[in-house]
Amino acid sequence: MGFWKKAILDTLIFIAIAGFFPSMFHVSSLWMAFVAAVVVGLLNRFVKPIIVLLSLPITALTFGLFYVVINAFMLELASWALKPDFAFSSFGATLVTAIIISVVNMIVSDHFIE
Template structure:
């Protein structure tokens, strides 16, 4: 799946998750969700590989569970870049949203690849 396809999918997921979990995730408008998806894509391209490389030993020791914390940190970083119109209630909320976001992305990616 290409960058812009993933941005559109993440935009829709952000809006849906903000509707399902309003106490965990605040997204003010659809455009803010789009901007957050673009920022998330850019952070996933440039920052996430560095974090994964630096945290590789602890990821191995924790059998990959630390990777979930990296995903939540990237979402929190996205929230910090976008501003108060896209924010999480806590780091735990970002962790839950990152798990759901990852699962939905895997399902949609496998569906679109057929």
């Protein structure tokens, strides 16, 4: 999936999660959700490979489950950069959001987008 398609999909996911779980996740506007999706995409492209490489032993020990924590950390970095317009209530909320984003991206990528 291309960068812009993924950014638009992540924007929609951010808006949906903020609507369904307003006490754990806040996005101030549709524009801010798009900016956050672009920031997360850039972090995933440039920072995430370094963190994945550094955390390879623990990722192997947890059979890949630590990768979800890395995804949540990328969301937390974006939240830190875009506060107060894009914020999570806790790291647990960030983990839940990372899991939802991963599952939705997997479903959409496999079934709907070539």
